[in-house]
Amino acid sequence: GENVGLHLPTLSVQEGDNSIINCAYSNSASDYFIWYKQESGKGPQFIIDIRSNMDKRQGQRVTVLLNKTVKHLSLQIAATQPGDSAVYFCAEGNAGNNRKLIWGLGTSLAVNP
């Protein structure tokens, strides 16, 4: 049936604060996880990825944490900026088989100046 009234989860933060966006994945066999950022009217843009043999990976101002025990993934953004306002998607899959990525619903991040 329809998901009538379904809204994206929204996270609102103050500029300069750290943001944490959470994602629960479903398939314990997934060994590859990826975060994308989608700004309004644009296509998704790669942020960071992590394989299941790691539990943490850092990029520029971003950190991805993976907890395989509880099938949980998080994206941490340090010193959040207005340009970080977007919808953030996590996706799970198998390395080398990127066409079969399973995408989450997304979280809308709003940065207040």
Added chain:
Amino acid sequence: NAGVMQNPRHLVRRRGQEARLRCSPVKGHSHVYWYRQLPEEGLKFMVYLQKENIIDESGMPKERFSAEFPKEGPSILRIQQVVRGDSAAYFCASSPPLGHEKLFFGSGTQLSVL
């Protein structure tokens, strides 16, 4: 370096008409993927193509939808006899040969069916 180019950005069709969406991948990329996105939802895989080959079309509706990636020219997603439920954003992504998981997405085509 040009990224993935999709056109048109916006396409309006009446019920029963045909919609043709075009995608030019990043130069040097030989793999193209089409995704569909409804408002406030994630991306749903539709089809994966290499030059002149459909590799995986498990996400494509059985009827009215087809895709191609010819030897020369852009990849085309074709929707025949469109219905209102086809209204969505259609995104194309490309990647180099397998082993490189990161997809590069275009800006999408917003299809509106009246």
